[in-house]
Amino acid sequence: xxxxxxxxxxxxxxxxxxxxxxxxxxxxxxxxxxxxxxxxxxxxxxxxxxxxxxxxxxxxxxxxxxxxxxxxxxxxxxxxxxxxxxxxxxxxxxxxxxxxxxxxxxxxxxxxxxxxxxxxxxxxxxxxxxxxxxxxxxxxxxxxxxxxxxxxxxxxxxxxxxxxxxxxxxxxxxxxxxxxxxxxxxxxxxxxxxxxxxxxxxxxxxxxxxxxxxxxxxxxxxxxxxxxxxxxxxxxxxxxxxxxxxxxxxxxxxxxxxxxxxxxxxxxxxxxxxxxxxxxxxxxxxxxxxxxxxxxxxxxxxxxxxxxxxxxxxxxxxxxxxxxxxxxxxxxxxxxxxxxxxxxxxxx
Amino acid sequence: xxxxxxxxxxxxxxxxxxxxxxxxxxxxxxxxxxxxxxxxxxxxxxxxxxxxxxxxxxxxxxxxxxxxxxxxxxxxxxxxxxxxxxxxxxxxxxxxxxxxxxxxxxxxxxxxxxxxxxxxxxxxxxxxxxxxxxxxxxxxxxxxxxxxxxxxxxxxxxxxxxxxxxxxxxx
Numbered sequence: 001x002x003x004x005x006x007x008x009x010x011x012x013x014x015x016x017x018x019x020x021x022x023x024x025x026x027x028x029x030x031x032x033x034x035x036x037x038x039x040x041x042x043x044x045x046x047x048x049x050x051x052x053x054x055x056x057x058x059x060x061x062x063x064x065x066x067x068x069x070x071x072x073x074x075x076x077x078x079x080x081x082x083x084x085x086x087x088x089x090x091x092x093x094x095x096x097x098x099x100x101x102x103x104x105x106x107x108x109x110x111x112x113x114x115x116x117x118x119x120x121x122x123x124x125x126x127x128x129x130x131x132x133x134x135x136x137x138x139x140x141x142x143x144x145x146x147x148x149x150x151x152x153x154x155x156x157x158x159x160x161x162x163x164x165x166x167x168x169x170x171x172x173x174x175x176x177x178x179x180x181x182x183x184x185x186x187x188x189x190x191x192x193x194x195x196x197x198x199x200x201x202x203x204x205x206x207x208x209x210x211x212x213x214x215x216x217x218x219x220x221x222x223x224x225x226x227x228x229x230x231x232x233x234x235x236x237x238x239x240x241x242x243x244x245x246x247x248x249x250x251x252x253x254x255x256x257x258x259x260x261x262x263x264x265x266x267x268x269x270x271x272x273x274x275x276x277x278x279x280x281x282x283x284x285x286x287x288x289x290x291x292x293x294x295x296x297x298x299x300x301x302x303x304x305x306x307x308x309x310x311x312x313x314x315x316x317x318x319x320x321x322x323x324x325x326x327x328x329x330x331x332x333x334x335x336x337x338x339x340x341x342x343x344x345x346x347x348x
Numbered sequence: 349x350x351x352x353x354x355x356x357x358x359x360x361x362x363x364x365x366x367x368x369x370x371x372x373x374x375x376x377x378x379x380x381x382x383x384x385x386x387x388x389x390x391x392x393x394x395x396x397x398x399x400x401x402x403x404x405x406x407x408x409x410x411x412x413x414x415x416x417x418x419x420x421x422x423x424x425x426x427x428x429x430x431x432x433x434x435x436x437x438x439x440x441x442x443x444x445x446x447x448x449x450x451x452x453x454x455x456x457x458x459x460x461x462x463x464x465x466x467x468x469x470x471x472x473x474x475x476x477x478x479x480x481x482x483x484x485x486x487x488x489x490x491x492x493x494x495x496x497x498x499x500x501x502x503x504x505x506x507x508x509x510x511x512x513x514x515x516x517x518x519x
Contacts (some may be wrong), residue, residue, distance in 0.1 A: 090421040134417050147509050154384040154415050154507075156425050163411060163424035277428045 001034035001087060001335045006239055006342075008078040009331065012070040013344040016236040018330065019294040021306050022245035025282065026337040027167045033088040034335035035161065036075055037170070039287040039310035040096035041068070042142060042225065043124075045116035048103050054224065057313050057327035058346065059124060065346035067329060068313055072127045079133060091133055092159070094287035094310050095140025095172030102142070102221050109145055140172035140288065142225075166279060168334075169270065173286025173309070176262040230318035230325040231291035231311075232258070236343055243340060250295035256321075260307075262286065263295040267305045274299075283308060283339075285332070290315045292330045292341050308332060308339055317343070376461075378482045378489055378508060380468040386506040387414045390470065394493060394502035399440040406437060406505065414488065414507050426487070436485075446498040449483060458483035458490065466491055482506075 009015050028035070041056050049055050058067035079089035104113045118125055128135055137155040139146060146152040160166035234248045250259035266284040273281055282299070285308040292311030299305045311317070311330030318325050329344045380386060387409040388394055395402035410433055412418040413425030426432065436457045448454060449462060463482040466475070478498060482491045493502045 088421070090423065134421060136418065136421065136423050150379075150381065150508070153381055153509050154413070154417075156413060158425070159418075160424040160427050161422065163419070163422040166424055166427060273427065277431070279427055 001031060001082065001089070002243065002333060002338065002340060004082070004087075005034055005036065005075075005078060005089075005333050005335075008074040009071065009342060009344060010239065012074050012347075013067055013329075014347055015239045016343045016345075017239060017243060017247060018233050018236055018292050018311070018341040018343050019248040020243050020246060020338060020340045021249060021294045021296065021308070022338045023282065023304055023306065024337050025167065025280075025304075026334070026339075027162050027165060028334055028337050031336040032086070033090065034082075034333055035090045035092065037092045037094055037285065037310045037332040037334075038072070038075075038128075038313075039094045039292075039330060039332070040140065040142075040290060040312040040314060041093075042096055042099040042102070042312075042314045043117055043121050044099050044103055046120040047116070049120070052102070052221070054315065057329050059121070059313070067344065067346050069124050069127065071329075071331065071344060072124065076127060076130065076133050090161075091135045092170060093128060093135055093137045094170070094285075095138040095174075096142040096287060097128075097137065097140070098143045098146070100143050100145050102225075109148075111149065114146070114149065138170060138172050138287075141174035141177075160279075160281075167281060168283040168285060169273075169281055170285045173262065173288030176265045176286070177288075224315055226288070226290040226312075227315045230316040230323070231289075231293075231328070232256075232321045232323070233292055233317050233319060233343065234259075236319055239342075243338075245338065248294070250293050252295075252297060255295065258291060259293050260295045261289060261291070262309075263297055263307045266307045267297055267299055270305060271299050271301075282306070285310060287312065290328055292317065292328070292332075292343070294339065294341065306339070308341070311341065311343075376463050377465045377467055378463045378491070378506075380466065380470070380491070380504075381506055381508050384415045384417060385508065386504060387416065388504050394504050396502050397440060397492075397500045398443050399437060399503075403437055403441070406503075407433070409505055410488070414505055440503070444500045446478075446481065446492075446494050446500065448500075449481070449492065454483070457485050460484050463489075 006015060041059070043056055056068065058065050059069065075089065075091060079091070082089045098114065098117045100109060100113070103117055127133070136159060138159065139155050139157055146155060158169055158171040161168050161170065237247060252260050252263065270281040270284060273279055282303050283306045287310050289309055290312035291309055293309045295307045297305055310332040312328040315328050316325040317328050326345065330341055331344060332339065332341045383389060395406055399406065407430045408419065410429040411424050411426055418425060439453055449458070460483065464479070466480045466482055478494050478496055480491050480493045482489045489506045489508055491504045491506060492500045495501050
């Protein structure tokens, strides 16, 4: 179904391939289904948006393309068409969907703050939260506090796909910030909640996670969230050329550190989970860093491992370090055991 | 007499107006969440206990985070739920009563206190003497229904993220 998604996206946007990766053991051999992942949007209320020099790309005030909305509409249409042909489109939002951290001081968080964001993006949210789309929402660090509100009860911190014998963990990715900041004592409970057995990981641990979020991840957002400059994506490919099985893969040996950020931590976590639970995980998919990329390495037993960073719809990227900045606007897709990341732009 | 009545009136008025410190009342209530957080569609399809034919259904529910939308897309929330909950489900295959919920075997799974007030908007009337009770395994709430002899007759697992467990409050 990659071709069908590419066609649907091409109808509303100029599409370029950021990276592709093929692993025949991913357990998604069926070309009749596709997983579509939409990364960090960081939506704010219209009032709050005016306080920042940057915002959600192709969605904010003054943007006439409404690309993000068009893309979601195209995905929703594809899902409907696919269902009629007995095919399946599964949609995920990777977290940091509503940006509560930039919207208010968290102590002031209440229903009205959330409503303020929602009211400013009614059409987009209506599309993404339409029951017919059946979007699976992950909580990120900037919207983690939604767990306190019963309306968001069904949103999760991680998903495992395919459900029968998972090979892929989907999570926002902020967890790896904590792992790499070496705070093991606090992390113990969080690791239990995110990765292991369900041992009392209720609201107290969720609250502890929220505290850690604030302690380790909050910063000055006046000029940006995760990036200090455009994320260097590498050479992108025009979609008129056939998609190679593997394109623009990052590795520890040959790529700059930013391109392999969290790779080793993610690989280690999967290896540990496999050892403790007998699972066969071999890929972690995240958002969070706003740097779209696929990085690979081998697990201790020689199994290929990949970290897929789905990018963002906020902040910017460039093909090369120091190159022309373009707004981050990425979509990731998995079908027929192949992962692809696309960079989108409004038609000229 | 009139003076005394006046003082009582002032005191009551002040209390109602929030001028006096009031004793907080802890009400431990579990609201039954919408269907995307409880698997069962109606009270008719609760899973019968002892767990005989419904075990696979419970395992599915736990794996998919009690959300049928996740099952529809084969998106799991708990890795290896079948193995994780094996011992609890093994126990639920045997007959159990309300008092068994306080036994060591169940305490391993449900270390907190039993929540006695289950608010289910689908109920036609207030539950009677042998009302359902709920216990938390940390991730999910297990609501047990019982008969007049206090035998556990069915179970519904629910996810209510915004509710504290008493054990966790002590941490």
